[in-house]
Amino acid sequence: MRHPARTILAIALSLLVCGIVVFDLTIPDHPVRPDDASLLATTTGASNLVSAVYLGARLYDTLFEVLVFTVAVIGVCFYLSERPSTARATSIPESHVLQASAQILFPLILLLGLYLTLFGHISPGGGFSGGVVAASGLLLCVMSIGLDTVYRRLTGAGIERLEWALPMMIVAVCVLPMIFGRPLLSNFLPVGRAGHVFGSPSILLLNILIGLKVLIGSWMVLHAFIRHRGEI
Amino acid sequence: MISRAVLLVLLPIIAGISLFQRRRLTAVIGMGLFSLVLTANYLLHSAPDVAVTEAAIGAALVTVIYMLAIRRTGRLLVVADEVPGLLAFEADQPVGVEAEILGGFARRLGLDLSIQIVPYQDVEIVLLRGDADLGAGGLSATFDARLHRSREHLPTAWVHLCPEERFDPHLGDSPIAERCDYPGYFSDLVEAIQRNDRLEATLDMARFLAVSRIDLSGWRVTRLPSPQGYAFVAASRRKHLRDQLTDYIDELERSGALDDIIRRHLA
Numbered sequence: 101m102r103h104p105a106r107t108i109l110a111i112a113l114s115l116l117v118c119g120i121v122v123f124d125l126t127i128p129d130h131p132v133r134p135d136d137a138s139l140l141a142t143t144t145g146a147s148n149l150v151s152a153v154y155l156g157a158r159l160y161d162t163l164f165e166v167l168v169f170t171v172a173v174i175g176v177c178f179y180l181s182e183r184p185s186t187a188r189a190t191s192i193p194e195s196h197v198l199q200a201s202a203q204i205l206f207p208l209i210l211l212l213g214l215y216l217t218l219f220g221h222i223s224p225g226g227g228f229s230g231g232v233v234a235a236s237g238l239l240l241c242v243m244s245i246g247l248d249t250v251y252r253r254l255t256g257a258g259i260e261r262l263e264w265a266l267p268m269m270i271v272a273v274c275v276l277p278m279i280f281g282r283p284l285l286s287n288f289l290p291v292g293r294a295g296h297v298f299g300s301p302s303i304l305l306l307n308i309l310i311g312l313k314v315l316i317g318s319w320m321v322l323h324a325f326i327r328h329r330g331e332i
Numbered sequence: 333m334i335s336r337a338v339l340l341v342l343l344p345i346i347a348g349i350s351l352f353q354r355r356r357l358t359a360v361i362g363m364g365l366f367s368l369v370l371t372a373n374y375l376l377h378s379a380p381d382v383a384v385t386e387a388a389i390g391a392a393l394v395t396v397i398y399m400l401a402i403r404r405t406g407r408l409l410v411v412a413d414e415v416p417g418l419l420a421f422e423a424d425q426p427v428g429v430e431a432e433i434l435g436g437f438a439r440r441l442g443l444d445l446s447i448q449i450v451p452y453q454d455v456e457i458v459l460l461r462g463d464a465d466l467g468a469g470g471l472s473a474t475f476d477a478r479l480h481r482s483r484e485h486l487p488t489a490w491v492h493l494c495p496e497e498r499f500d501p502h503l504g505d506s507p508i509a510e511r512c513d514y515p516g517y518f519s520d521l522v523e524a525i526q527r528n529d530r531l532e533a534t535l536d537m538a539r540f541l542a543v544s545r546i547d548l549s550g551w552r553v554t555r556l557p558s559p560q561g562y563a564f565v566a567a568s569r570r571k572h573l574r575d576q577l578t579d580y581i582d583e584l585e586r587s588g589a590l591d592d593i594i595r596r597h598l599a
Contacts, residue, residue, distance in 0.1 A: 224383070
């Protein structure tokens with residue numbers, strides 16, 4: 101058992117999910133009909149109705165989407181770690197044009213990712229697309245300063261431990277409403293005025309968690325691919 | 333309305349075009365373009381959320397992952413030492429008989445030709461290590477039995493070059509006649525002879541022609557019996573690649589293109 105902490109996390113996660121599926125029959129029944137759409141904006145506080153559906157009325161679906169993504173990341177990292185790493189992964193044969201443009205573009209791409217994540221409940225976007233945009237920014241960084249440098253800096257920030265903790269936190273946010281006496285998988289934080297950044301704190305929180313999760317997950321997949329299957 | 337229809341019709345067209353690309357890089361870029369048009373489609377059909385995700389994943393991330401994949405599999409990696417007339421670089425472009433054959437062969441397979449210059453002796457080592465697909469650059473000697481030799485594309489002969497004072501009349505019988513041999517890169521050898529270093533070397537015809545432009549007074553040149561011609565050598569696990577290359581050279585010869593290439597570069 102190489103990573104006892106990870107194993108415990110995985111077992112706890114599985115138990116929690118099984119618990120939700122098997123023992124809880126009080127999953128909120130929010131049928132979403134076209135004429136409910138405007139109602140949904142006021143009940144969740146999210147003016148982007150797509151977010152209101154997939155992080156409000158249909159949070160159950162999204163939870164499993166996140167878990168599917170987690171399992172995919174674990175699978176890729178597990179099977180690729182068995183393969184020998186390519187020796188040339190460290191070399192940086194790219195041009196100066198790329199290096200110079202990466203310096204300008206990287207903060208902008210990160211900012212766009214952040215915007216998509218934080219304003220996902222107001223305008224198009226959300227945690228999934230924001231996380232992927234930020235991950236492609238990281239990829240640009242890898243091309244300009246090299247895989248090892250980026251990897252060292254991110255690992256220094258404890259990014260991988262966070263990767264295992266984030267699914268737990270998302271599940272926790274889904275379960276927490278029970279403590280406040282509300283149905284499971286509902287938005288428990290007080291709803292504000294629709295169209296404001298803090299108008300829908302639950303959806304904002306979920307978007308941030310999902311954005312981080314997708315960013316770190318995509319980075320780990322990319323890192324595994326570059327390290328073990330390709331060169332950059 | 334019209335723009336929606338145009339963008340929808342564009343989708344199968346772009347998908348079809350990228351499907352029929354021989355070169356993998358073009359196909360991958362075609363798929364990236366497909367994602368971009370799909371993004372515009374989503375946007376015009378009032379699905380901006382899906383459009384954002386499609387742009388981030390389809391056009392950016394997936395394209396890059398495909399590129400990483402074809403960086404490993406989408407090129408024909410050839411190791412060779414430079415030989416004027418056969419395979420040499422002029423203004424960063426490979427020229428010569430072998431360069432032309434390999435270029436056509438890579439196009440046929442839909443791969444990008446990538447030629448790495450290594451010293452003559454290292455060609456065999458790199459191929460045995462499996463770090464390259466093909467060896468080229470005037471290979472006429474016998475190689476390790478684990479490597480696969482393609483058919484010959486040009487006859488050659490071997491010449492022994494040694495300083496006058498070290499000449500051995502029984503040279504033809506000695507084992508030195510069984511290998512093409514000189515130290516390091518061919519360009520180093522040319523420089524060494526120009527400096528008049530007193531070294532011995534066994535050269536094939538193309539290399540000897542390049543050397544013979546230097547003043548060779550004081551050197552003894554002996555022609556050795558050699559039964560072989562120039563060929564390419566494929567790495568140990570690339571037997572199928574060798575067969576494909578042999579077929580390609582056969583085809584070139586039948587169509588007369590091979591003679592044409594040889595005449596253009598070695599006339």
